[in-house]
Amino acid sequence: xxxxxxxxxxxxxxxxxxxxxxxxxxxxxxxxxxxxxxxxxxxxxxxxxxxxxxxxxxxxxxxxxxxxxxxxxxxxxxxxxxxxxxxxxxxxxxxxxxxxxxxxxxxxxxxxxxxxxxxxxxxxxxxxxxxxxxxxxxxxxxxxxxxxxxxxxxxxxxxxxxxxxxxxxxxxxxxxxxxxxxxxxxxxxxxxxxxxxxxxxxxxxxxxxxxxxxxxxxxxxxxxxxxxxxxxxxxxxxxxxxxxxxxxxxxxxxxxxxxxxxxxxxxxxxxxxxxxxxxxxxxxxxxxxxxxxxxx
Numbered sequence: 001x002x003x004x005x006x007x008x009x010x011x012x013x014x015x016x017x018x019x020x021x022x023x024x025x026x027x028x029x030x031x032x033x034x035x036x037x038x039x040x041x042x043x044x045x046x047x048x049x050x051x052x053x054x055x056x057x058x059x060x061x062x063x064x065x066x067x068x069x070x071x072x073x074x075x076x077x078x079x080x081x082x083x084x085x086x087x088x089x090x091x092x093x094x095x096x097x098x099x100x101x102x103x104x105x106x107x108x109x110x111x112x113x114x115x116x117x118x119x120x121x122x123x124x125x126x127x128x129x130x131x132x133x134x135x136x137x138x139x140x141x142x143x144x145x146x147x148x149x150x151x152x153x154x155x156x157x158x159x160x161x162x163x164x165x166x167x168x169x170x171x172x173x174x175x176x177x178x179x180x181x182x183x184x185x186x187x188x189x190x191x192x193x194x195x196x197x198x199x200x201x202x203x204x205x206x207x208x209x210x211x212x213x214x215x216x217x218x219x220x221x222x223x224x225x226x227x228x229x230x231x232x233x234x235x236x237x238x239x240x241x242x243x244x245x246x247x248x249x250x251x252x253x254x255x256x257x258x259x260x261x262x263x264x265x266x267x268x269x270x271x272x273x274x275x276x277x278x279x280x281x282x283x284x285x286x287x288x289x290x291x292x293x294x295x296x
Contacts, residue, residue, distance in 0.1 A: 012136065015210045016120075019144070029117075037114055042076040079110070137186070145263065163267075199255060222253055
């Protein structure tokens with residue numbers, strides 16, 4: 001099924017990559033984006049806001065464009081606002097699904113690709129809303145050992161939160177995403193560790209999930225990753241372009257096997273104990289081995 005047909009016709013499945021920040025969502029985005037048929041933009045962030053605005057009555061191209069272009073991420077997409085306005089006008093009066101498809105279609109057209117997707121980690125909280133607007137959305141939840149997530153997030157932070165706070169946030173986000181997933185028709189979980197250590201089986205499952213023929217070129221994503229990441233070479237709020245690019249530096253390289261289980265070497269025994277006391281139940285639920293076995 002092609003995604004290049006009319007925007008009111010059945011659409012090709014569209015991958016929406018979600019997960020806790022620093023869990024490998026960018027890595028999977030770059031891998032799928034390397035496929036000759038799929039283009040996945042940098043994080044969009046405006047989608048739930050646009051859906052909400054349109055449900056309040058916005059149906060014209062100018063109103064939709066205002067929501068999209070007023071977001072701080074707009075420069076990342078490198079789209080021409082007037083071209084997007086004309087594309088939107090061609091489908092007035094707009095509904096949520098059509099407006100979003102016009103945006104994603106415009107982005108995919110930059111690369112001559114017939115299909116599109118999204119990678120915005122926080123959309124795990126908005127999956128149900130997005131699925132109602134875009135029935136073709138297929139949600140892929142990337143999960144990573146929370147101790148490694150905590151290391152990665154604390155490494156980037158200017159004023160890092162406590163290990164306990166990171167642990168509780170990690171556990172709560174995964175739990176809430178899984179709870180929402182029970183109301184979805186199309187939801188897949190994959191592990192960061194497997195994506196890094198043995199990516200081909202993971203990518204084959206993802207391709208089957210989104211009805212896309214597997215292509216081994218995805219394993220060589222890093223050959224063009226640096227070029228793709230240049231889209232985010234724009235300052236964002238209080239983060240410089242340099243910091244934004246640095247945050248994704250490892251994703252532009254071949255899979256970094258050393259980042260799997262790094263907590264064993266880089267966390268102190270006290271930090272490990274603090275994390276496991278706060279989120280050990282989720283580690284157990286996901287099958288991650290504890291450093292200290294649970295009491296009882």
